[in-house]
Amino acid sequence: MLSYFFNVMQGETTDTLPRPDVVVGSSFHPLAALAGYFLAKRRKAAFVFEVRDLWPETIIAMGKISRNGPVAVVMRQWEKYLYKRAQRIITLLPSAHEYIGSLGIDSSKVRWLPNGAVITNFNHSADKVRGGPFTFMYFGSHGVANGLAPVIRAFAKVRKEYPALACRLRMVGSGPEKTALRELAESLSTGEDISFEPPVPKSAIPALAAEADAFVVNLRDLELYRYGISLNKMFEYMAAARPILFAGNPKNNMVKDALCGITVAPDDVDAISKGMVAMVQADPYILRTWGSNGRQYVIEHFDYQKLGHDFSRILDEAIANKADA
Template sequence: MTQRRVLVLNHFAVPPGYPGGTRHVELFSRLPGWSYVIIAGRRNMITGQPQRAEPGFHPVAVTPYRGNGLGRVLNWASYAVTATVSGLRQPRPDVVYASSPHLLAGLSGCVVATLRRTPFVLEVRDLWPRVLVDMGTLAETSLAYRALERLERFLYQRSDRVVIMAPGVRAAIEGKGVAPEKIVFIPNAADPDDFVPSADRDELRRRYRFTRRTAVYAGAHGPANGLDLLLAAAKAVPEIDVVLVGSGVEKPRLQAAALGIRNVRFLDPVPKTEIPDLLHAADVGVHVLADVELFRAGVSPNKVFDYMAAGLPIVTNSPGTVGDLVMGADSGYVTSPGHLAHGLGQMVQASPDELAKMGAAGRGWIRENQSRTAMSHALGRLLAPLVDEAGEAPR
């Protein structure tokens, strides 16, 4: 049987074992009968370090940037150019699969798919440009918003399928004129078998210097993450230590803002292979987002699934999709965006047995309902008919 090829465009993807987004490596590597090449930016968004080519992973040159200004937009544009050139030089794929958040990656995928005459799948990680308006980054009346909104509609029209990662996104995309049967739900996921620690808990707690009940936030430090809310909650609940692990444009400012909050500590990003150890050493996993209405229904956060797979009880300030997940799995506490301190306080008061019960419930839920293997099978069911349809259509 001939192996089929999928070309994946994801600006911010990283190879296995590194800090950052490994969704596509983990999904496509589990897909029998398929080979894959992921085209990503050459610089790791979290660590700032260069990324090298590995089997199935092809980094391309992008311009450097700091902050959220023009340099960041040029970085996106440079990826669109170099990814398109690289995609056209790859062996002809059977499917082109492009992932947002920024729409220029989708445009690059659309161009490659059109020129190579292959099906095009667009994955929507964030509802651009709507999320930029809701966060106050763009005005709805601005020229930039109107241009991005036109590009968004164009990509929806040209795609053969649109993959969404949160169920609440479906209505918004259908509202742009996308047929319901064209939209496929494949959320983020995690496998408990990937979260086996390398040492016992006492040793790991000594390694990370966790001496009291400790809540860990492991993820990006950007405007959307609302980490000022976490700092305020930590200050209000001094009985629990809060450790923020990761990087992002907001980190230096957050570190300055945390001076004097004695129960807050920042750690550098850790490799993906170290995440099981970090989470096993912690007592609580924290998920926090800025107070943006769109986030109630439009997110599928990796960190929540990682916490569940690691058996870690969760506190989230995101009611809606995430909150319903945590409550439905009995795996933690949900608060309103500005009341994260209440959730941390609940975790302080919980007994070790109660924490273990919540962690075990989350771990069981993710194994039964949303493992990487199950999501990979869903991806296979999406891709195979596209190839068959393309094979029947005239070239």
């Protein structure tokens, strides 16, 4: 990342390119966004700051740094520097303008542009590709932030208390917690009812999703989520026309808004296990309705074709704002 930043700063790799009208700097890494701003300044272009994560709030919420520590202080100065200089600020979180405004930034230049899904990639059939027991599925990262241990414990509770209930849990993906999660499942004697599977390519996700009866997500109960969420996997789950068991309490709850599943308290093993039982025992018509509702909600609000038009409009706004300055 340092090499990338200094290459942009030196200009040897960018000054020979046609002058851009606008440059987008993304906060997937702090230096990437900063490089985007300096490039925009050097080429006299509009600058759009894309905020994928609220730095340093995200790593403070995860307990990685202290709120008043030197790293947080430096990062907060960095974000304010870019917020002030951007013609437009794009955020994935619907209420991030509240946080940005609290820093003394004009929140009128903040635009919400969430993640989404390519709806045409997903088979809209409500029927599971494979037969067998009711299949709960999670695909995505297996990290601390993903809150998967309560899901494992909840499923083990279901298998213990409802041994006749035919269901299984498929955990697909990779991450630093995967070994610990597998060991947890073994310690709870879940046997083959929980499977841990390797990640699949992005192109294989629609076919994988079609093998599920329902998806399960546990969102840790963090103060950070008062600004909302924009989980890539949630849009893909909904696009696949499958119901979702969602354990979470964020500012925006798409499962509740779309009427596409069951919402329970986050990190609550008892509540998640009861939600699983309710999902397995639900009338098939209700499950299909939930799945259809979720897919339709993505079509109307979060299909990438629509989001692409929104992105284009925001770039035009930034260019016009730069010209008027």
